[in-house]
Amino acid sequence: MDASETPDITSAVYGLPPPDLAAVPEGARQLSPMLPGAAALEDLPPGALSEIVLLAPPGTAERRAVLALALRALRAGGRITALAPKDRGGARLGRELAGFGCTVEETAKRHHRTCRAARPAVPAGLDAAIAEGAPRFVPELGLWSQPGVFSWNRIDPGTVLLLDHLPPLSGRGADLGCGLGVIARAVLASPAVTALALVDIDRRAVAAARRNVEDPRASFAWADARRPDAVPGRLDFVVTNPPFHHEGSEDQGLGQAFIRRAAEVLRPGGIFWLTANAHLPYEAVLAGAFRQVTPRAAANGYKLYEARR
Template sequence: MMPASPIPDAVYGSPPAELADVSAHAAQLSPLIPGSVRLEDIAEGSLESVTMLAPAGTIERRYVLSLSLRALRPGGRLRALAPKDKGGARLGRELKEFGCEPAETAKRHHRICDVARPAAIVALDEVIQEGAPRHIDNLALCTQPGVFSWDRLDPGTALLLANLPSLSGRGADFGCGIGVLARAVLASQGVTALTLIDIDRRAVEMARRNVGDPRADIRWADIRSADVTLERLDFVVMNPPFHDGGIEDRFLGEVFIRRAAETLRPGGTLWLTANAHLPYEAPLKAAFKAVTLKASAGGYKIYEARK
């Protein structure tokens, strides 16, 4: 989403308030917060400041750092921070590789780097290219570093694909990612409509490239927010996340399960893949009339739940 007018200050993600003072008017840049501004679209040299909770993944983090430095005016301020064990220990070195001179501090298990954007940035184009969307042969799909399982088919999805029957009617794919599962669902001519939802803008953009089917409606949204336009569906498929900001959160999967139950018609079905250690049997049985374990292999389980 392009900003309606020039923005002087921006924030990426949700830096801890005790570590970063963020203006209430700062534009949000994180692709994991629906409605945020696309960092890629901000004009070079147009920002006064960026405050960032840097991503944990190396390619993704360097990509976001490079785009932020490009968006800052010369002399503009960047504060980048991350937990020491999730990229923070490498932040200073990475900023130096761009030609910056960061001032580093440590607080509350985070490394914090403050830097003024130099007039010339080194290796900018190469790093942006490394983190940009691309087509990869092993998936035969468009993808981008930072998206869930961006460069391989994750085993949970693979197991669901191996056990998924031919579906029909109106359905949804909760946490659709780049569209791997949706493509398999839409291979059935009995499917009349499929809504794909993901909280990650990058995944949604890749899914729009990968799922070229007029029956697909692809949305950038947080499934934890009620969507009243989804009701009386015939089926839901999903590989729900169980991490939020890099921290395991089993409650996320439970929210996905409840949301599926709310959107399905009586008799509608949920097909779910999950890590075997996650305790989803209880919330499934609480929300559905019948729950069947369809497969278990490689540390993953497949459930069919009927409303």
Template sequence: MNQEATTGVYGNPPAELADVPREAVQFSPLMPGSAALERCAEGSLAGMVMLAPPGTIERRHDIALALRALQPGAQLTVMAPKDKGGSRLAKELKAFGCEMSETALRHHRILVGPRPEDLSLLAEAIAEGSMRLVEETGLWSQPGVFSWNRVDPGSALLLKHLPQLSGRGADLGCGVGYLARAVMEMPAVELLAMVDIDRRAVEAAAKNITDPRATMTWADVRKAGTIPEGLDFIVMNPPFHDGGAEDRSLGQAFVRRAAESLRKGGRLWLTANRHLPYEDHLKTLFARADLVAEAEGFKIYEARK
């Protein structure tokens, strides 16, 4: 990258809150194809504009990476909604040795200031937010990934009711591979295409699932061409939040992609929160859709193409 001109952009800051130069490089674990901030060389950026994530460990980790990537004296502009970490930004940046000016605009806190000369205070936050082996799950994961340090109860319920699968399949929104780990223990499975929009999850899944029958892809399931067609089965625990707000269309898009990718007679196994209205969508797109179980605030469906 051109160190004289390159500015980093992280997290798609609102356009009205920050001016981003044309030569900016996008860093985002949730934007397939964007660069990885973790691998950005120290002192390689002339500036950074970032929308900080809401999770404390993830936010401190990402801000520390951004500061490390800045050239000496280069400026960081970091913002967050007041109720999603913005009120804590000033304290966190001060702990990194930063001297920042702070403003408030449209329910955001915005802090601007130069990279500190001493980068040693960043190491702890970078280590704390990096990928690790989680003892409770036995899986590699990273703060910021969905259900990063625990088993999601919806996925756990799905595994209780999942039959022996066979043939070619997919795990849509695979996360770090909790469902895939169980699927790959089924000897009749020939292929499992694992797809997730979170780069960190895909990289963790590659460490967790080493079976050659499994493939991992960093992609947005909603876009065509992300998974094979003519599949025998699909398993999924689809997301229903986008940017912190509930978006029921996300899960519905996953259901559509599954219907398009399964062969006739192929089966979809879906877990969803009880309040999410997937029944009509499933019945429209599939020849048959059955409620298999309902417990602990979740529903399990089997749908046949």
């Protein structure tokens, strides 16, 4: 495939950069894996873009891969604008772009660093950076994963707590914020489970889960679990280790929305299992959404609840 085969994508945006810090070209195509329905940056052919504006992710391997993919997708002389909070990768952006051979103009405003550059004719080191951020099999986990996905190279303690106490489930259920599919694999170990919907807002997580959960009872959705059309209804159970960060900042409303969504999709008497950081204020929302709420465990700064609708 060459650039002439994708004339509809000539300018792009990655993520949701603050509009007062970077102007997004009119008609720019969204490329973030965290925004369902977006195109995939890695699928763009070399030279397809004339301009890209990106809110760079905080993780080093992920950020360098995104920058390298953006430069690969730009035509020679095409413009890249990359920005990030200075304490979440922004302070490194200029050096990283310079390392790829760019001449960088850097500004600072509202605790962000914004870097602007033209793609050099022959960028340096793109392939290595792209490979560093690509999907891979992680032997320590026995799972497929990718930098940038939640807890991409370890099983987080909240999930461990849930797995240690989760009983065999039955019927139809959902895993909201499925990540790599670790919880789903445990759920599907029960032969009484007839169907499990895995839902995640991160396209990369869903792709990894598809490889990690090879079970005909599983279905997969790249979607925001809070949306009414993202999760089937009248379920027998829901399991979740919900997110509580948005664009690098804590957002307690995310987990609270997952709790309410679980209550909405469960049948009367349906069961909800929730694992979360101990400091998160979920108890009032649980009590308001479910008729019975039971603390099941607490360890290593995490808590586990079983609730019944």
